[in-house]
Amino acid sequence: MTLTEIIKTFKTKLNPSKIMDSLERTASFYDESENGSKGSESGGSESEVDLKNNPYSSSASGSVKSSEATRITLNEKEPLIKLTDVWKLYQMGEVEFAALKGIDLEIYEGEFLVVLGPSGSGKSTLMNLLGCLDIPSKGTVLLNSRDISELAESELARIRGQMIGFIFQSFNLIPTLNTMGNVILPLEFQEEEPEKARKRGEYLLEIVGLSDKTFNLPSQLSGGQRQRVAIARSLAVNPPIILADEPTGNLDTKTGDYILDFLSKLHEKEGKTIIIVTHDLDIVKHATRVVYIRDGEIEKIEERKKNESEK
Numbered sequence: 001m002t003l004t005e006i007i008k009t010f011k012t013k014l015n016p017s018k019i020m021d022s023l024e025r026t027a028s029f030y031d032e033s034e035n036g037s038k039g040s041e042s043g044g045s046e047s048e049v050d051l052k053n054n055p056y057s058s059s060a061s062g063s064v065k066s067s068e069a070t071r072i073t074l075n076e077k078e079p080l081i082k083l084t085d086v087w088k089l090y091q092m093g094e095v096e097f098a099a100l101k102g103i104d105l106e107i108y109e110g111e112f113l114v115v116l117g118p119s120g121s122g123k124s125t126l127m128n129l130l131g132c133l134d135i136p137s138k139g140t141v142l143l144n145s146r147d148i149s150e151l152a153e154s155e156l157a158r159i160r161g162q163m164i165g166f167i168f169q170s171f172n173l174i175p176t177l178n179t180m181g182n183v184i185l186p187l188e189f190q191e192e193e194p195e196k197a198r199k200r201g202e203y204l205l206e207i208v209g210l211s212d213k214t215f216n217l218p219s220q221l222s223g224g225q226r227q228r229v230a231i232a233r234s235l236a237v238n239p240p241i242i243l244a245d246e247p248t249g250n251l252d253t254k255t256g257d258y259i260l261d262f263l264s265k266l267h268e269k270e271g272k273t274i275i276i277v278t279h280d281l282d283i284v285k286h287a288t289r290v291v292y293i294r295d296g297e298i299e300k301i302e303e304r305k306k307n308e309s310e311k
C-alpha cells in the first residue's frame with residue numbers, strides 16, 4: 001500500500017480536514033520519489049542512504065509547483081509581509097543603538113527570499129520582526145495586511161502559530177521531549193486531538209527520514225538529525241511561511257545541502273514561502289530574491305532565477 005493510499009484510508013475514516021488534504025498532497029510527492037529508493041527504515045545515522053531519503057528530491061516532477069498550494073493573500077500583487085520604514089532601537093544605558101534603520105521590504109507569497117548580511121548587520125533582528133516575535137520601535141510590519149503592533153499578544157501568538165514555521169540555527173528543541181514530542185508541540189499548542197497529532201507526527205518523521213528515532217531525546221541525535229526534527233516541527237501545522245535563521249549553520253556540507261534541497265523542493269512543490277536569514281553565500285543559489293543587509297540598512301535587492309550561478 002502506498003502512502004497516498006494509506007492517507008486516503010484515513011480520510012474516509014476521519015473527517016476530511018485541511019491537514020489531511022495537505023498530507024495526501026505531500027504523500028503523492030513521497031510516493032513519486034519512492035519509485036526510486038526509500039531508505040529511512042534502516043540506519044538512521046548520517047549515512048549516505050539516510051541523507052538521500054529526501055521525499056522532495058524526485059527529479060521526475062522536479063519544478064512543478066503544486067496547483068493546490070493554499071493562497072493566503074487575496075491576490076498575488078498583495079504582499080504577505082510588508083515592512084514600511086521599520087526601525088529597531090535598543091537602549092544601551094544613555095545611548096540608543098539602531099539595529100535596523102528604516103527598512104522597507106515587501107515579501108510575496110511563494111518567494112524563496114534570502115536575507116544576506118555580515119555578522120551584526122541586523123539579520124536576526126529582522127527575522128524576529130518578520131516572524132512577529134518582536135515589534136518595531138518605529139514603522140509598521142503588516143502580516144497579511146494586519147499591523148502586528150496593533151494585535152494583542154494572544155492574537156499575535158495565534159496568527160504566528162498558524163502561519164509561520166520557525167527553524168532556528170540552535171534548533172531550539174526541548175531537551176526533555178523526545179523526537180515525537182518536539183515535532184507535535186505546535187499541534188498541542190493548537191489543541192489538536194492527540195491521535196491526529198500523533199499521526200501527523202509519524203508522517204512528518206517519515207518525511208524527514210527519522211521514523212526510527214521517534215523516541216530519542218535531542219541529546220541522542222546528531223546535529224543533522226536535530227535539524228531535521230526542527231524542520232518536521234516547523235511543518236507540523238502546515239504553515240504557509242517557513243522562516244529559517246542560519247538553517248545550515250551548525251551542519252557539515254552534505255547535511256546542509258540535504259536540508260537546503262529539502263526546503264527548496266518544499267518551496268517548488270508546495271508553494272511555501274521560504275525566508276532564510278544567513279551569511280552563507282551558498283544558500284543564494286536557491287533564492288528567487290536576495291536582500292543584502294548591512295549596518296541595519298538594505299544595501300541592495302537582487303531578483304534571481306533559482307539555481308542561477310553566482311553573479
Ligand SMILES: Nc1ncnc2c1ncn2[C@@H]1O[C@H](COP(=O)(O)OP(=O)(O)OP(=O)(O)O)[C@@H](O)[C@H]1O
Nearest residue numbers: 090097099117118119120121122123124125126279
Ligand atoms: N538586545 C539587544 N540590545 C542591544 N543591542 C542589540 C540587541 N540585540 C542585538 N543588538 C545589536 O544589534 C545589531 C544587530 O544584531 P543582530 O543579532 O540582528 O545581527 P546579525 O546580523 O543577526 O548577526 P549574526 O550574524 O552575528 O548573528 C548588533 O550590533 C547587536 O549587537
